[in-house]
Amino acid sequence: MPLFMDMHTIAGGVTIDDLAQAHAADLKVQGAHDVRYLRYWVNEEGGRVFCLVEAPSAEAANAVHRESHGLVADALFEVQEGL
Template sequence: MPLYMDVHSLGDAVSLDDVAKAHAADLALQDQHGVQYLRYWVDEAGGKIFCLVDAPDPEAANTVHREAHGLVADEIHLVREGA
């Protein structure tokens, strides 16, 4: 499956604890859409969240976010992992 990096630009500071809760909600729903959220990174002060996701397409990845907590990505990039 393709690998995507999505970017959430919240505009306000965000806590790692809040993002962890949203990620747990994603994990609870991901199988229903053939998606696997792998990792995430948080810029707490900058209000940015970056999610690495294995998904059939960008819309499937965003559907999980939408259904889990409503925080859809502002950008989704097709990526390839390097060594």
Template sequence: MPLFMDVHDSLPEGATATDVAGAHEADLRIQAQYGVTYHRYWVDEQSGKVFCLVEAPTAEDAATVHREAHGLVADHIHEVVEGR
């Protein structure tokens, strides 16, 4: 299954890492419907960026989970290969 890193360039005004945690939980509740697995995420509150590591059949499937779970779709989605 392809692995993607999605990048959200800016958090909504006033959003915090706690808010991102809630959005991630919403992703987890519906991801199975699309064959998607959101593994981890990272938040840089200072720059307002969020990064999500996700396995999905396609980048669009990953975006669909975000769109339906909470509406915060990534600005960029990159297919990645894990290094060791």
């Protein structure tokens, strides 16, 4: 399954607690899209969020965010994991 990294910019910043809630919402709907959100990172002050996801396509990954909380990524890249 392809691996993707997405990036979000949240104006005004974002807290790790807010991000945890958004991630929980993603987990509730991801199965319907054959997607698996794996990890996320946040820069609270800068409002930057990064999500690592296994998905059949970029569109499927975006569909989960759109359906669960509406915060679709600003950018989404297919990536390969290195050591």
